[in-house]
Amino acid sequence: MPNIKIKRITKNNFDRYSDLILESEQSHPKKIRSDYGDYKDILKTKDSLGLMVFEKDEYVGNIIGCPYRRWEVEEDKIKNIERGKRVFYIYNLVIEPEYRGKGYGYVLVEKFIERIKRRKYNYIVAHVKVGKSLSLFKKFNATIEKEFKNYEKTGKRYDLIVIDLKKKYFDADPKLLVKRKL
Numbered sequence: 001m002p003n004i005k006i007k008r009i010t011k012n013n014f015d016r017y018s019d020l021i022l023e024s025e026q027s028h029p030k031k032i033r034s035d036y037g038d039y040k041d042i043l044k045t046k047d048s049l050g051l052m053v054f055e056k057d058e059y060v061g062n063i064i065g066c067p068y069r070r071w072e073v074e075e076d077k078i079k080n081i082e083r084g085k086r087v088f089y090i091y092n093l094v095i096e097p098e099y100r101g102k103g104y105g106y107v108l109v110e111k112f113i114e115r116i117k118r119r120k121y122n123y124i125v126a127h128v129k130v131g132k133s134l135s136l137f138k139k140f141n142a143t144i145e146k147e148f149k150n151y152e153k154t155g156k157r158y159d160l161i162v163i164d165l166k167k168k169y170f171d172a173d174p175k176l177l178v179k180r181k182l
């Protein structure tokens with residue numbers, strides 16, 4: 001990853017990148033794809049965060065999220081989240097097919113978590129596809145809160161995961177202590 005760059009996506013610059021980001025929605029099952037309006041709504045939400053990764057100025061992927069409200073935590077009956085804590089939701093994560101399996105997803109999630117920690121959130125929550133995506137989040141100490149065998153009628157299994165941001169994820173496995181220059 002010699003020429004990797006991380007850029008912010010905001011409600012103001014979304015139109016410049018929307019084609020790339022909406023195209024990447026094809027990676028998700030049809031029933032849970034988001035459209036232009038969904039992205040605009042997320043990015044308009046106070047304290048939302050969107051990051052894109054580029055390699056040699058080529059678009060590689062994105063991650064987007066926004067604060068998770070108290071009623072959402074309660075509606076999802078998330079047991080491992082204490083009352084009154086600040087919770088952030090990861091709404092989307094996609095790496096372009098030709099760049100998968102090369103560590104870009106890991107870097108993007110890591111950068112995202114660092115920023116959310118700096119904003120003094122306590123937990124990250126996400127609905128994560130079982131497989132590569134779940135395995136990636138487990139590297140960051142994600143615990144499975146709930147299993148959805150047929151998530152949103154997609155026919156696919158997704159798990160609701162929680163990352164407790166006070167846990168140091170590198171503690172999970174010393175082999176993961178990789179130094180990188182970005």
Ligand SMILES: CC(C)(COP(=O)(O)OP(=O)(O)OC[C@H]1O[C@@H](n2cnc3c(N)ncnc32)[C@H](O)[C@@H]1OP(=O)(O)O)[C@@H](O)C(=O)NCCC(=O)NCCS
Nearest residue numbers: 093094095100101102103104105106128129133135136178
């Ligand atoms: C899921 C997805 C985002 C993963 O991104 P990726 O760039 O392919 O993943 P990475 O290459 O970073 O990770 C691959 C592996 O290396 C590990 N890894 C990579 N860099 C690492 C590092 N520096 N230190 C430690 N581990 C690292 C990852 O944790 C992962 O481990 P695994 O082999 O045990 O699964 C990508 O496959 C994708 O976009 N899929 C389609 C859409 C999708 O499913 N999105 C998520 C919906 S919930």
